[in-house]
Amino acid sequence: MSEMAIEAVGLGRDFGAFRAVTDVSFSVEAGEIFGYLGANGAGKSTTIRMLCGLLLPSRGTARVAGFDVGQKPEAVKAAIGYMSQKFSLYLDLPVRDNLDFFGGAYGISGRALPRRAAEVTELCGLGGLGPRITGTLPAGLRQRLALACAILHRPAVLFLDEPTACVDPQARRLFWRVIRQLAASGTTIFVTTHYLDEAEYCRRIGLMAAGRLIALDTPAALKRAYVPGRVFLVRGENLAATTSAVRAQPGILAFEPFGAGLHLQAEPALWNEASVKLAVERAGGREVVVEAADPSLEDVFLAALGRAEPAA
Amino acid sequence: MTSRQGRFLRRVAAMAAKEVLHIRRDPRTLYIALALPVIMLLLLGFGLSFDIERIPLVVADGDRSAASRELARAVFGSRDFAAVAGSDARAAQTELRRGQAMAALVIPAGFARELDAGRDSPVQLLVDGSDGNTARQIMGKIDAILRAHGGSRAGFADSPPLAVKVSTLWNPASRSALFMVPGVAAYLLAIAAVLLTALTIAAEWERGSMEQLFASPVGRLEIVLGKLLPYLALGMLQLLLVISLGTTVFDVPIHGSLPMIFVAGLLFLTGMLGQGLLVSVLARNQLVATQAGALSSLVPSLLLSGMLVPIENMPWILQALTVVVPARYLVHALRTLMLKGGGFQVIALDLLALLAFAVVILALATLRFKRRLA
Ligand SMILES: Nc1ncnc2c1ncn2[C@@H]1O[C@H](COP(=O)(O)OP(=O)(O)O)[C@@H](O)[C@H]1O
Numbered sequence: 001m002s003e004m005a006i007e008a009v010g011l012g013r014d015f016g017a018f019r020a021v022t023d024v025s026f027s028v029e030a031g032e033i034f035g036y037l038g039a040n041g042a043g044k045s046t047t048i049r050m051l052c053g054l055l056l057p058s059r060g061t062a063r064v065a066g067f068d069v070g071q072k073p074e075a076v077k078a079a080i081g082y083m084s085q086k087f088s089l090y091l092d093l094p095v096r097d098n099l100d101f102f103g104g105a106y107g108i109s110g111r112a113l114p115r116r117a118a119e120v121t122e123l124c125g126l127g128g129l130g131p132r133i134t135g136t137l138p139a140g141l142r143q144r145l146a147l148a149c150a151i152l153h154r155p156a157v158l159f160l161d162e163p164t165a166c167v168d169p170q171a172r173r174l175f176w177r178v179i180r181q182l183a184a185s186g187t188t189i190f191v192t193t194h195y196l197d198e199a200e201y202c203r204r205i206g207l208m209a210a211g212r213l214i215a216l217d218t219p220a221a222l223k224r225a226y227v228p229g230r231v232f233l234v235r236g237e238n239l240a241a242t243t244s245a246v247r248a249q250p251g252i253l254a255f256e257p258f259g260a261g262l263h264l265q266a267e268p269a270l271w272n273e274a275s276v277k278l279a280v281e282r283a284g285g286r287e288v289v290v291e292a293a294d295p296s297l298e299d300v301f302l303a304a305l306g307r308a309e310p311a312a
Numbered sequence: 313m314t315s316r317q318g319r320f321l322r323r324v325a326a327m328a329a330k331e332v333l334h335i336r337r338d339p340r341t342l343y344i345a346l347a348l349p350v351i352m353l354l355l356l357g358f359g360l361s362f363d364i365e366r367i368p369l370v371v372a373d374g375d376r377s378a379a380s381r382e383l384a385r386a387v388f389g390s391r392d393f394a395a396v397a398g399s400d401a402r403a404a405q406t407e408l409r410r411g412q413a414m415a416a417l418v419i420p421a422g423f424a425r426e427l428d429a430g431r432d433s434p435v436q437l438l439v440d441g442s443d444g445n446t447a448r449q450i451m452g453k454i455d456a457i458l459r460a461h462g463g464s465r466a467g468f469a470d471s472p473p474l475a476v477k478v479s480t481l482w483n484p485a486s487r488s489a490l491f492m493v494p495g496v497a498a499y500l501l502a503i504a505a506v507l508l509t510a511l512t513i514a515a516e517w518e519r520g521s522m523e524q525l526f527a528s529p530v531g532r533l534e535i536v537l538g539k540l541l542p543y544l545a546l547g548m549l550q551l552l553l554v555i556s557l558g559t560t561v562f563d564v565p566i567h568g569s570l571p572m573i574f575v576a577g578l579l580f581l582t583g584m585l586g587q588g589l590l591v592s593v594l595a596r597n598q599l600v601a602t603q604a605g606a607l608s609s610l611v612p613s614l615l616l617s618g619m620l621v622p623i624e625n626m627p628w629i630l631q632a633l634t635v636v637v638p639a640r641y642l643v644h645a646l647r648t649l650m651l652k653g654g655g656f657q658v659i660a661l662d663l664l665a666l667l668a669f670a671v672v673i674l675a676l677a678t679l680r681f682k683r684r685l686a
Pocket residue numbers: 015020038039040041042043044045046047685686
C-alpha cells in the first residue's frame with residue numbers, strides 16, 4: 001500500500017475518438033490540499049470522476065486511499081467524499097433531511113447520525129438551518145451544506161469539483177476556512193477551481209490544459225519557474241490603443257490585458273520603466289502609472305500555457 | 313444479520329425514506345396516484361360498445377345425433393364463432409371458467425328425439441357475462457343462428473322453432489362497469505407506476521444527484537429497491553382505492569379471493585415499476601422519460617390489454633403482441649377473480665406471466681443501470 005492519498009500514473013480517458021484526459025501523473029500526500037486548475041473543458045472533472053471510481057480510465061492507473069480506482073471502485077467510494085460540480089442536493093427537502101439521507105447512504109445509523117450531523121453542521125456553519133428548505137438557501141450556504149453532506153462519514157480523501165463556482169467572495173472565504181480546517185485534521189483535499197486566487201490556499205497545484213497536466217508544484221515554485229522576469233502592472237486610461245507600442249519595448253517577455261490595466265512580464269536587465277511609460281503616453285494612454293507587482297498564478301498559468309503550446 | 317446486510321438494508325431504507333419525503337412534498341405525485349384513478353374510473357365506468365367476431369365457443373353435445381351435429385355445424389358455419397374442443401356440460405363449464413371459451417352451447421341428451429317428436433327441444437347457452445357487451449352480442453348471434461337453422465330444416469317447416477334458454481353466468485346484469493373496473497385498475501396502475509418511477513429516477517439524473525449517489529457506497533440494487541418500494545406501496549394503495557370504488561360505486565362483486573387480487577396487483581406493479589426504471593435509465597431526462605413512460609404504459613394497457621377491445625377481436629398481429637403486455641394478464645386475472653370467483657388456480661397462468669415480465673424487466677433495467685457515468 002502506498003503512503004500517498006492519491007496516486008495517478010499515466011491516467012487518461014477518451015470519449016470516443018476525443019481524448020479528454022491524456023497521460024496525467026501525480027501524487028497527493030495525506031493531509032495535503034491539492035489544487036487542480038484549468039479552463040473549462042480542460043479535463044478537470046473527468047480526472048476527478050476517474051479518481052472517484054465514476055469513470056473507468058481508458059489508460060493508466062490511479063490509487064485513492066490505497067485502493068485501485070479501476071479494480072476496487074467500491075472500496076474507493078467508501079473512503080472518499082465527493083462534491084460534484086453540478087449542485088446536487090435535494091432542493092425540495094429541508095437541510096436536515098439532506099443530512100439524514102446522505103448519512104444513511106453512507107451507512108451511518110442510529111444515534112451516531114444525529115451526533116455526527118450536529119458536528120458537521122457546526123463545522124460548516126449551518127447552525128439553526130435544519131428545518132429550512134434547501135432550495136431557499138443562498139448559494140454559499142448550499143455549497144457548505146453539500147460539503148457537510150460529503151464529510152459526514154469522515155472520508156480520508158475529499159474531492160471537490162469547482163465547489164465555489166457562483167459563490168460570492170465572502171462565502172468563498174468561509175468555505176475555504178472549513179476546507180483548511182479539514183486538511184489540518186488530516187483529510188486530503190483534491191479541489192478543482194478556476195479562481196486563481198483560491199489556488200494560493202493549496203499546498204501544491206496542477207495546471208491542466210487540453211487534457212494534459214502541464215505544470216505541477218507549489219505556487220511559489222511555479223512562480224519562480226514560470227515567471228523568471230519581473231512583473232509590472234500598467235494602469236491608466238485608454239490603454240487598449242497602446243498595446244502594440246508596449247509590445248515593441250525591449251525586454252517584454254509576456255503581455256496581457258488585466259482588468260483595466262496591462263500586465264507585463266519583463267526581463268529585469270532590459271526593463272526601463274521610464275521608457276515604457278513614455279511609450280504608453282505617446283500611444284494615447286492617459287494618467288499612466290507603472291508599478292511593480294507580485295507574479296500571480298495567472299502569470300504562471302499563461303506562461304505554462306505558452307510553453308505547452310508555443311503556437312498559441 | 314451480518315453487518316453487510318445491515319448496511320445494505322440501512323441504505324435501502326435511506327433511499328426509500330428520502331423518496332417518501334419527496335412524495336410528501338410534491339402533491340402532484342399523490343394526485344397522479346390517488347386522485348386520477350377516481351376521476352378516470354368514474355369517466356370510464358360508463359363503458360363503450362364494440363363489435364366482435366370469432367368468439368371461442370364450446371359445444372357440449374350430450375346427444376351425439378345427426379341433428380345435434382347439424383346444429384353445431386350451423387353455429388360454426390358463421391364467422392362469428394370458433395370451435396373450442398369440449399365434451400360434456402361439465403367440461404364446457406371448465407372451459408368457460410378458464411376463459412378458454414366465452415360461450416358454451418349445451419345440447420342435452422334426447423335432443424333429436426324430442427325434436428323428431430315435434431316437441432319443444434331446449435338447448436342451453438352459457439355465456440361468460442364478465443364482458444357484458446360481448447355477452448349480449450353472443451346471445452343475439454346465437455339466437456339468430458338458431459332461428460335460421462330451425463326454419464331451414466327440411467321437412468320440419470311446421471315444427472316449433474328451437475327454444476334457447478339463456479343463462480348468463482357471472483355478470484347477470486351484463487353491466488359494462490363491472491367489466492370496466494378491472495381494466496381501469498390495470499390501466500391506472502400501469503400509468504402511475506411507470507410514470508412516477510420514470511420521473512423520480514430521471515429527476516436524479518437531471519439534478520446531478522445520481523452522480524453523487526454513484527460516488528457513494530450506495531449500490532444500484534439499493535437505489536432500485538429504495539426507489540421502487542415507496543411506489544409499490546403507493547400503487548397498492550391505489551389498487552385498494554380502485555377496488556373499493558368499484559365495489560361501492562359500481563357494485564362490482566368480488567367472488568374470488570381478495571388476497572389474490574392484491575397478489576396479482578403486486579406482481580403487475582413490480583413489472584410496471586421496472587418498466588419505468590428502464591425508461592428512465594435509457595432516457596436520463598424528465599421530459600423524455602415522461603413521454604416515453606406515458607406512451608409505453610398507456611398504449612399497451614389501454615389498447616392491448618383486452619380492456620376496451622376484446623383480444624379475440626384483434627388482428628392476429630396485435631393478438632400476438634398482447635402476449636407480452638402485462639396488463640392483459642392483470643385484466644384477465646382481475647376479471648376472473650372479481651366476476652367469476654376462484655383463487656390461485658384460476659389465475660395461476662396470469663400470475664406466472666406477470667412474474668416473468670417483472671423479473672425480466674427488472675433484470676434488464678438493473679443491468680442497464682450502470683453505476684458509471686459513461
Ligand atoms: N461523458 C462525456 N462524453 C463526452 N465528452 C465528455 C464527457 N465528459 C466530458 N467530456 C468532454 O471532455 C472534456 C473535458 O471535460 P471536463 O473534464 O468536464 O472539463 P473541466 O471539468 O475541466 O471543465 C470536454 O471537452 C468535455 O466536453
